[in-house]
Amino acid sequence: MANISTKAxxxxxxxxxxxxxxxDAAKKQGVKVYHLNIGxxxxxxxxxxxxxxxxxxxxxxxxxxxxxxxxxxxxLVEKYYRKIGIDIEVPEIIITVAGxxxxxxxxxxxxxxxxxxxxxxxxxxxYNTFAFLNGITLKAIPTDIRNGFQVPPxxxxxxxxxxxxxxxxxxxxxxxxxxxxxxxxxxxxxEIARKHDLFLISDxxxxxxxxxxxxxxxxxxxxxxxxxxxxxxxxxxxxxxCGVRVGCIISRNKEVMAAAMKFAQARLCPPVLGQxxxxxxxxxxxxxxxxxxxxxxxxxxxxxxxLNKMEGVFTPVPMGAFYTIAELPVDDAESFAKxxxxxxxxxxxxxxxxxxxxxxxxxxxxxxxxRLSYVLEIxxxxxxxxxxxxxxxxxxxxxxxx
Amino acid sequence: MANISTKAxxxxxxxxxxxxxxxDAAKKQGVKVYHLNIGxxxxxxxxxxxxxxxxxxxxxxxxxxxxxxxxxxxxLVEKYYRKIGIDIEVPEIIITVAGxxxxxxxxxxxxxxxxxxxxxxxxxxxYNTFAFLNGITLKAIPTDIRNGFQVPPxxxxxxxxxxxxxxxxxxxxxxxxxxxxxxxxxxxxxEIARKHDLFLISDxxxxxxxxxxxxxxxxxxxxxxxxxxxxxxxxxxxxxxCGVRVGCIISRNKEVMAAAMKFAQARLCPPVLGQxxxxxxxxxxxxxxxxxxxxxxxxxxxxxxxLNKMEGVFTPVPMGAFYTIAELPVDDAESFAKxxxxxxxxxxxxxxxxxxxxxxxxxxxxxxxxRLSYVLEIxxxxxxxxxxxxxxxxxxxxxxxx
Numbered sequence: 001m002a003n004i005s006t007k008a009x010x011x012x013x014x015x016x017x018x019x020x021x022x023x024d025a026a027k028k029q030g031v032k033v034y035h036l037n038i039g040x041x042x043x044x045x046x047x048x049x050x051x052x053x054x055x056x057x058x059x060x061x062x063x064x065x066x067x068x069x070x071x072x073x074x075x076l077v078e079k080y081y082r083k084i085g086i087d088i089e090v091p092e093i094i095i096t097v098a099g100x101x102x103x104x105x106x107x108x109x110x111x112x113x114x115x116x117x118x119x120x121x122x123x124x125x126x127y128n129t130f131a132f133l134n135g136i137t138l139k140a141i142p143t144d145i146r147n148g149f150q151v152p153p154x155x156x157x158x159x160x161x162x163x164x165x166x167x168x169x170x171x172x173x174x175x176x177x178x179x180x181x182x183x184x185x186x187x188x189x190x191e192i193a194r195k196h197d198l199f200l201i202s203d204x205x206x207x208x209x210x211x212x213x214x215x216x217x218x219x220x221x222x223x224x225x226x227x228x229x230x231x232x233x234x235x236x237x238x239x240x241x242c243g244v245r246v247g248c249i250i251s252r253n254k255e256v257m258a259a260a261m262k263f264a265q266a267r268l269c270p271p272v273l274g275q276x277x278x279x280x281x282x283x284x285x286x287x288x289x290x291x292x293x294x295x296x297x298x299x300x301x302x303x304x305x306x307l308n309k310m311e312g313v314f315t316p317v318p319m320g321a322f323y324t325i326a327e328l329p330v331d332d333a334e335s336f337a338k339x340x341x342x343x344x345x346x347x348x349x350x351x352x353x354x355x356x357x358x359x360x361x362x363x364x365x366x367x368x369x370x371r372l373s374y375v376l377e378i379x380x381x382x383x384x385x386x387x388x389x390x391x392x393x394x395x396x397x398x399x400x401x402x
Numbered sequence: 403m404a405n406i407s408t409k410a411x412x413x414x415x416x417x418x419x420x421x422x423x424x425x426d427a428a429k430k431q432g433v434k435v436y437h438l439n440i441g442x443x444x445x446x447x448x449x450x451x452x453x454x455x456x457x458x459x460x461x462x463x464x465x466x467x468x469x470x471x472x473x474x475x476x477x478l479v480e481k482y483y484r485k486i487g488i489d490i491e492v493p494e495i496i497i498t499v500a501g502x503x504x505x506x507x508x509x510x511x512x513x514x515x516x517x518x519x520x521x522x523x524x525x526x527x528x529y530n531t532f533a534f535l536n537g538i539t540l541k542a543i544p545t546d547i548r549n550g551f552q553v554p555p556x557x558x559x560x561x562x563x564x565x566x567x568x569x570x571x572x573x574x575x576x577x578x579x580x581x582x583x584x585x586x587x588x589x590x591x592x593e594i595a596r597k598h599d600l601f602l603i604s605d606x607x608x609x610x611x612x613x614x615x616x617x618x619x620x621x622x623x624x625x626x627x628x629x630x631x632x633x634x635x636x637x638x639x640x641x642x643x644c645g646v647r648v649g650c651i652i653s654r655n656k657e658v659m660a661a662a663m664k665f666a667q668a669r670l671c672p673p674v675l676g677q678x679x680x681x682x683x684x685x686x687x688x689x690x691x692x693x694x695x696x697x698x699x700x701x702x703x704x705x706x707x708x709l710n711k712m713e714g715v716f717t718p719v720p721m722g723a724f725y726t727i728a729e730l731p732v733d734d735a736e737s738f739a740k741x742x743x744x745x746x747x748x749x750x751x752x753x754x755x756x757x758x759x760x761x762x763x764x765x766x767x768x769x770x771x772x773r774l775s776y777v778l779e780i781x782x783x784x785x786x787x788x789x790x791x792x793x794x795x796x797x798x799x800x801x802x803x804x
Contacts, residue, residue: 001629002601004657005514005568014667017468038465045462053675054456060447061645061679063440066419097499097647100669108535112407113515129668133510166407199404227403243463243674245499245647255406265416266531267502271673272645273455277463 012132015125015334015358022341023352032349033341034376034384039175039322041375043295045240045281046288052280053273061272066264068095068248069275075282076248084207086220086231092252094260095270095278098245099205099234104130105249106230109259110167110199111136117201118160118168120151122325122359122366124175124203139165140361145327145369148316149177151185157192167199168192170219173206176359176371177325178300178318180210183217190222193229200225203232205247206321208289211297226252235274237322239281240292244274296322299374299381306385307372310392312400315372323373325356325366331397333357333370344391351387368399414534417527417736417760424743425754434751435743436778436786441577441724443777445697447642447683448690454682455675463674468666470497470650471677477684478650486609488622488633494654496662497672497680500647501607501636506532507651508632511661512569512601513538519603520562520570522553524727524761524768526577526605541567542763547729547771550718551579553587559594569601570594572621575608578761578773579727580702580720582612585619592624595631602627605634607649608723610691613699628654637676639724641683642694646676698724701776701783708787709774712794714802717774725775727758727768733799735759735772746793753789770801 016038023033067073073090081088096102103126111117113135119127121140131138139160143149157168168189172181181189193200202219210216219229234247249260264270300317304324307315312329330336334355344350356369376384392398418440425435469475475492483490498504505528513519515537521529523542533540541562545551559570570591574583583591595602604621612618621631636649651662666672702719706726709717714731732738736757746752758771778786794800 001655002512002568002595002599004511004655004661005517007514008511008661008664011661011664013664014468017667017670020467040464041462043462050459050461050463054459057452057456059452060443060445060642061452061676062442063644065422066416097673098670109406109410110404112409113537115407126668126670133668135515166404193404197404240462242465243671245671245673253403253406259406259410259413262410262413262415265419266528266535268500268528269645269647271499271647271676273675273679274463274673277675 012129014129016354019337019341019352022338026341026350030348031345034349034351034380034387036372036376036384037352037354039237039373039375040242041240041322042377043240043292046284048283049239049241049277049281053276056276064269064272064275066269067261068270069279072275072279075279079282086218088220088250088252092257093248093250094257094264095275096247096249096264097267097270098236099203099232099247100126102232102234102247102249103127103203104133105260105263106201106232107131107136108134108263109256110201110230114164115166116162116164118157118165120170121361122149122176122356124171125358127169128361138361142362142365143177145314145316145325148318149174149179149325151181154188154192157189161196165196165198167201169201169203171203173209173320175206175321176323176356178321178323180212180320181217182214186217186219186222190219190225194225198228199230200228201230201232205232205234205237208238209293209296209322210320211293211300212319220250228253230256235278235281239284241274241277241281244277245271246274246278296374299378300324302378302381303372303374303385310389313392322375323371325369325371328368328370329392329399330368330395331399333368335397336395337370339395340391344394346387346390349383349387351384351391353388414531416531418756421739421743421754424740428743428752432750433747436751436753436782436789438774438778438786439754439756441639441775441777442644443642443724444779445642445694448686450685451641451643451679451683455678458678466671466674466677468671469663470672471681474677474681477681481684488620490622490652490654494659495650495652496659496666497677498649498651498666499669499672500638501605501634501649502528504634504636504649504651505529505605506535507662507665508603508634509533509538510536510665511658512603512632516566517568518564518566520559520567522572523763524551524578524758526573527760529571530763540763544764544767547716547718547727550720551576551581551727553583556590556594559591563598567598567600569603571603571605573605575611575722577608577723578725578758580723580725582614582722583619584616588619588621588624592621592627596627600630601632602630603632603634607634607636607639610640611695611698611724612722613695613702614721622652630655632658637680637683641686643676643679643683646679647673648676648680698776701780702726704780704783705774705776705787712791715794724777725773727771727773730770730772731794731801732770732797733801735770737799738797739772741797742793746796748789748792751785751789753786753793755790
């Protein structure tokens with residue numbers, strides 16, 4: 001029996017997905033599971049996206065250009081990015097296999113094995129996975145749940161920089177915290193990137209989900225940083241097309257794009273049917289986004305309201321994305337999440353949450369934190385939250401909390 | 403301006419795709435380009451595949467399970483693999499983002515950076531790309547165009563094995579050579595893998611394209627090698643669904659599959675619309691494959707016939723896939739291919755071929771070889787071959803050949 005590689009052995013399992021077998025087992029027993037664990041909204045995709053596939057099915061589904069279908073690249077430049085004030089040209093955008101490939105590409109292009117990337121913790125757990133795969137070390141700067149995970153003073157970034165630092169990676173609005181970066185935050189981070197000549201990799205896949213009156217400020221609009229900014233984007237969240245696996249990588253740095261093209265060629269092309277849906281999605285009316293945003297605000301307010309009324313629970317009110325991190329009165333959020341799936345039911349139903357420790361790099365941080373996605377309709381969420389509340393009361397590993 | 407990583411700088415550009423800009427430029431001038439350069443057939447996908455997407459479009463396209471939609475995994479096991487004599491269970495198959503991801507996964511799971519993998523050259527050029535990305539060295543055993551790229555004696559494998567060798571990677575039938583491995587070939591390679599406890603990674607994406615009366619012999623059916631075999635497969639070629647980006651990785655080795663699952667979780671899920679098409683494709687009638695095979699035999703015979711009649715050109719008659727390698731009377735096949743795209747036209751048309759040097763690892767090998775895909779209808783191919791023939795006569799770097 002041949003042995004698998006050390007890399008494959010040491011590869012971290014996805015904390016977001018590793019509880020899936022427990023959920024599957026519960027479902028096999030006939031238990032209904034409320035999924036607060038994953039960023040998979042129940043909101044319909046725009047009709048124009050789905051119709052673009054149904055109505056244009058080709059006779060055979062051929063490869064597209066490795067950089068993506070030209071109509072999609074051009075459409076994104078002209079119909080989407082220009083409209084939101086991000087001014088780019090077609091050669092500055094390559095279509096990727098969703099945001100996942102885009103993040104991985106950005107890291108590979110910025111860093112060699114042994115290099116370091118600065119992130120704010122809590123951060124999207126797969127950043128760590130992709131860093132691991134490329135032999136890159138994430139250096140995490142902690143933020144504080146009690147002040148809503150605000151961006152820390154710029155001195156903290158200075159302290160984290162070493163001679164191996166190659167990039168700062170931000171997620172704005174943030175998964176898992178829902179933190180929205182202000183223009184001032186972004187300009188300050190840009191200043192640091194410029195000073196130390198670091199790449200600024202900006203993951204903005206939740207851009208359409210901002211709940212303040214200020215417009216979202218993209219890293220692409222930081223002055224005099226064109227050669228350092230790499231934008232990670234995706235249609236997954238914007239149009240509720242998570243499954244089509246279409247995103248993009250954007251940079252005005254020609255070397256970055258030339259390198260991205262080489263990586264893109266190795267995997268031949270992004271999914272064509274998903275690209276067709278994405279072309280259709282470009283005609284999504286503004287009202288779609290307005291309605292979705294209003295719905296998320298209602299859901300966020302409901303979820304954070306319920307959570308903060310539970311004894312021993314604290315969560316801030318996030319201004320972006322559709323997640324919140326909650327501090328729970330439990331010994332260990334992973335054990336609690338597993339226990340909910342295996343043991344706890346109300347009327348044959350249970351709630352699934354994501355333990356948040358893997359969103360932290362600093363050992364011990366976030367052990368009693370969970371990420372909750374407000375992606376269910378309020379009547380569903382009501383049941384899910386009640387189950388969570390009762391589960392917290394009944395959980396054998398309960399602590400006093402707060 | 404931040405500098406890109408050494409890895410991104412050194413990453414090889416895809417030889418298959420790096421001539422694309424020249425083809426694009428020719429098309430912009432209004433030139434019609436006959437594409438003999440890429441494995442993109444003009445044959446229709448099965449209707450059942452396309453209808454499965456059109457007729458079942460969901461309200462929103464959600465993530466699937468990271469291992470793929472259960473109906474697809476189960477369907478492949480029961481409706482496809484069982485039928486062709488490959489006996490596997492659902493946990494032994496994970497859906498990937500096409501064959502590309504499957505190859506990359508297999509290499510990552512078998513090897514750490516610094517390890518070696520044995521391939522027969524010429525080999526699919528992206529094997530080298532994926533090896534590069536993982537810091538793996540390909541050790542190429544040469545085969546000979548003059549005997550139809552037959553599998554060399556097993557002593558050649560023995561000689562190539564070092565203490566860093568972790569796997570043998572075969573492509574059967576072979577891209578780019580069209581070589582079909584006999585049962586005896588596979589058993590002999592299996593024997594070596596067993597003796598040295600190496601993984602045998604078997605890329606069988608062209609399985610349905612075999613042109614002898616013997617059935618295809620899968621690595622999965624080598625006796626007593628269950629713990630060493632990793633199968634790479636894809637729906638791309640089988641159903642002319644190249645653009646849907648759906649493939650799979652298969653192994654009876656539980657550690658391999660557990661590792662594959664961790665990698666799969668990192669990229670969340672394979673493309674869902676493509677998976678839907680693949681579920682539909684499982685109902686493809688046998689007549690579809692028979693008709694496609696007959697069509698390819700006609701095309702192969704036409705192409706190899708034409709090639710071998712050209713002065714100074716030699717090609718074997720391949721028994722699988724839809725490619726052949728031809729030796730051309732040119733100084734350098736890459737310069738020739740570029741020259742065809744930039745300079746040579748007949749009635750405003752030209753032919754695009756793939757220079758084959760990048761399919762070889764041994765320096766200098768294959769410099770005057772090209773890969774030609776017989777993926778066009780014969781009337782189209784007729785024109786393409788005439789342009790090639792005349793181009794070879796007119797090319798300034800022509801040599802005496804043979």
